[in-house]
Amino acid sequence: MPVAAIGFIVQNLKQLIEYNADLIFGVKDQVASLYDDLKLLNASLKDFTNKPSNYEIVREWRTTEVVQVGEFSTSSSPVEVVGFDMEVKMLVDRLTGASNELEVISVVGMGGTGKTTLATKVLNDPSISLVFNPCALIKVSQIYDRKKLFLHILSLVTRLTREMDRMSEDMLAKDLQRRLRDRRYLIVLDDVWSKNAWDELIIAFPRNKKRSRIMLTSRITNVAIYANGDSPPHHLRFLNDDECWELLRRKVFGIASCPSEEMENLGKEIAEKCHGLPLAVQVISESLSNNKNPGWWKTVAANVSGYVAKQPERCMNILALSYNTLTPHLKLCFIYFAVFPPDSIIPTWKLLRLWAAEGFIQELEQECLVDKANEYLDDLVNKNLIIVAKRKSINGGIKTCRIHNILRDLCLREAADEMFFRELRQNEQIPQPNYHRRLSMCSNAFNFISSQLSVTNVGSFFCFGIEQWVLPQENTSFIFKPFKFAMKKLHALQERESPLEQTSHFFEAFQLLKVLDMSISLTCFPSDMINLVHLRYIALFGNISVVPASISKLRNLQTLIVETTSQILDVHANTWKLTQLRHVRTSRPSHFHEPPAKAPKKKSTVTLVEENGGCSMFDNLTKLCHLETLKLLNDNFLCPSDDAILQCFPQTDKFLPNLRKLTLSNTSLDWKHMTTLGKLPNLGVLKLRDNAFVGELWKLCDAGFRLLRILQLEKTNLVRWEAFDHHFPSLQCLILKQCKFLKEIPSALGDLSALRILELYHTSSSAADSARLIQRRRQQLNELKLHIYPPGL
Structure with missing residues (x-):
């Protein structure tokens, strides 16, 4: 056979396997036979290839890896897709839309949600092949060969030559641009990981005004937005439980039905525990397909995540690709x-x-x-x-x-x-010695507290449970002098033994504790917590009525959270001595120490959240000159009358000059006090909920809110609102909810150049009409997004 003919056959067989791998999907035996034939052919050519040759394509075959099957695809056999019918139709409609310009359509989602499967299904839609030529799916991934990708796309529109193989990547990109200029093409760039990858590939595709399209899939939303900022990416959803079961059933039984009701129930339980992730369904279905015994399915159903984790290369390692890209x-x-x-x-x-x-x-x-x-x-x-x-x-x-x-x-x-964290499951014991720096448990806290384990290196302890820990009100140690009291609490109560006799010091065990989150019901504040000098974060729950003064000694404390069912929380601790304290959150009216004449200045944001406040809600706030975020939510109305609330509203010169965000709820203030808020020099967000202000008229007379960007009015009896554009020069977003008596929005707000969002929910129809009028006026300035619900309002 002439040498040229041999080279021609080898080249075409190579392209046949590489570029049509999807067409041989499912015919393993035939591919194996073809592989054997190729080995025989290679043997027959061995003598020839050992001789000097001018045919570079033959020499290169000796060192070049065969392209991975599935790396490129122009079409394929039917793909198993469940629940994506609406997504496929939507994407096909967008791809075949009327715009003559090159458009980019992006699909983003978590790894394993089926982005590649969806893209393949779209390519297989009959209307796509009728409209586009060429159309192909190009697998990009984290590591890609740009030259190989360009050569493949070129092979779809022309016959590859040796000259092309010698071209640089940039020369190939220019050649590809030239050859696609007069074509209506669809290229799916699958699994793109970076903006840089997009920039390197997009240069090969001409903006030819032939209604060409590029479809991009990625795990990273910003990459999709970067590719086309004018059209939001489609976020691929998770499957619901029924769709998961249908996919699992098809993977295990094919077109056949489930053989028994018992197995169907077990299958649905397993599918539900895949939590809508198609990749998890795929992995677990292989385990179920190999053993269709109900006993085995019960075993799998009891530990679905465990069986998924047993095949890391099929699931966990794929998901870990995203984790591996994170900074430390x-x-x-x-x-x-x-x-x-x-x-x-x-x-x-x-x-x-x-x-x-x-x-x-x-x-x-x-x-x-x-x-x-x-x-x-x-x-x-x-x-x-x-x-x-x-x-x-x-x-x-x-x-x-x-x-x-x-x-x-x-x-x-x-x-x-990394010994970063240990989750304690039911009846599980910590291996000793323990090297984990964080511990978390959801149940059986008593067992742990009574076990006297060595946890000296633990810096964070979380306890999530429903137990109630009944503690004496005197100076006892709670778990801070455990561990035996927890397990023997009933025995101690029966025998009148003191808890002090049953416990050893908890702080001696948790010497390095920085984070303590006890989401279980406590009856009082643990008094010996002062010995945990490294604590930065405390979150406690229960019927706690007092925060003891001793907490003032925790100089590293940054966050204090007390969610209590008690009517009032007395904070005896002098929080002003806690120079690192940034965030205090309570669920009941709270009494704090009066701030010193010169409160310490703090660089960081300070947030005070007090729910269910009463007439004392403004007490001592006037001296919090560095407070930046404040929420006052009055649900109990402990004051004898609304007048008492009004009397304690601070004067203009005493009210929180550094406040940036303010939320008021159920405070029943008069609109005249808005003058005070309007003079706050740094106020950017103001939320007024549930009759925070009452009265039929709000008339702004002074300079107004100079830096206010966001204003929300919710559930008010306001009828007339009189304001001009200079009252809100920085306003970007206005939200009205359940303002059913408000006749109209001040028309002057339509002149605000900064206003971008206007939302109305369950307002009067006249207020909705005034909003539409403002939107029409704003068409001459810039876009204003208007949302009115219900739409027919």
Whole structure:
């Protein structure tokens, strides 16, 4: 056979395997046979290739790896997709839309949610192949060969030559641009990890006004936004329980039905514990397919996460790709989510202050610690490692968040490797000696407290449970002189033994404790806590009525949280001596020490949250000259009359000059006091809820709110609101909720150049009409987003 013919055959067989791998999916035996034939062919060519040759393509075959099957795809056999029908239709409609310009459509989501599967299903839609030529899915991943990717796309539109193989990446990009200029193409760039990767690849695709499209999938939201900031990315959702079961059933039984009701119930339980993640369903279905015995399925159902973790290369390692890209401090913040029980909805304010207490936040000069922590959380959300459970209606910030249970298992794995954290499960004992720096338990706290374990290196202790710990009101030690009292508390009560006789000092065990979060019901504040001198964060719950004066000795304390069912909380501690204290949160009216004449200045944000306040809610606030965030939520109305509340409202020259955020609820103040708030020089966010101010008329006469960016009025009897644009020169967002008596929004607000968002919920129809009028006026300035609910209002 002539040498040229041999080279031609080898080249075409190589391209056949590399570029049509998806077409041979599911025909393993035939591929194996083809591989054997190729080996025979290679043997027949051995003598030839050992001789000097001018055919570089033959020489290169001796050292070049065969491309991984599935790296490129132009079409494929049917893909197993459940629950994505609406997503497929939506994406196909967007891809085949009428715009002549090149458009980028992005799909983002957590690893394992099915982004690649969805993209493949879209490519297989009949309407796609009729419209686009070429259309292909290009697997990019974290590490990619740009030249190989360009050559593959070129192979779809022309025959590759040796000259092309010698070209540089930039020359190939220009050649590809030229050849695609007159084509209507669809390229799916799958699994793009960085903005830099996008920049390196996009240069090969011309903006040819042929209705061409690029579809991008990524785990990172910011990459998708960077690729096309004009069109928000589609966030791929998790499957619901029914969809998980249907996918599991198809994977295990194919087109057949489940053989028994028992196995169907077990299958549904297993599917539910996959928590909507298709990758977990895929992994667990393989274990179930190999053994369809109900007994085995019961075993799997009892520990689904354990069986998923047993195949790390199929699931955990794939999810860990995102974790491995994190910076060291972000890895700590991510792993920390495992200290909370599964399915926890975590308040952002609590999480950020825990991070700060642990020392995870790199505080910089002139930068608020909590603001920096918010950046860290945003970064984890952007990488789709953390799920936003609820956003703030005011500014879209993260109010609560959670972690997927499979990712939580990843956190537990990484935490175990680093001795970062230990989760104590039911009846589990800590190996001794213990080297873990953090401990968390959800039950059987008494067993742990009574076990007299060595935990001298533990810096954080979390206890989540429903037990009630009945403690004597005298100066006893609670768990701070344990451990035997907890287990023998009933015995001690029966025999009239003193708890002091049953306990040893807890602080001697937890010498380095910095974080203490006891989410169990306590009857009093632990008095011996003063011996834990390293404490930075304290969160206690129960029927606690007094915070003892001894807490003033905890000079490192940053956060104090007391959620109590007591009517009033007396804070005997002199909090002004706690120079590191940033955040105090109570659930009942609280009496604090009067601030000193010159309160110490604190660089960091100070937040005081007092729910259910009464007529004392303004007591001592006038001296908090460095307070930045304040929430006063009065649910009990302990005052004899509304007049008592009005009388204690501070005068203008005494009211919190550094306040940035203020929330008032049920305070029943007169609108005349808004003059005081308007003169606060740094106030940027004002939320007035549940009749915070009462009266039919609010008339602004003075200079107004110079720096106010966000204003929310909720549930008020306000009828007339008179204001001009100079009263709110910086206002960006106005939200009205249940303002059913308000006739109209001041028309002058339509002249505010900064105003971007206007939202109305259950207001009067006349107020809604005035909002629409403002929107029409604003069309000449810039875009104003108007939302009215219900829509027909």
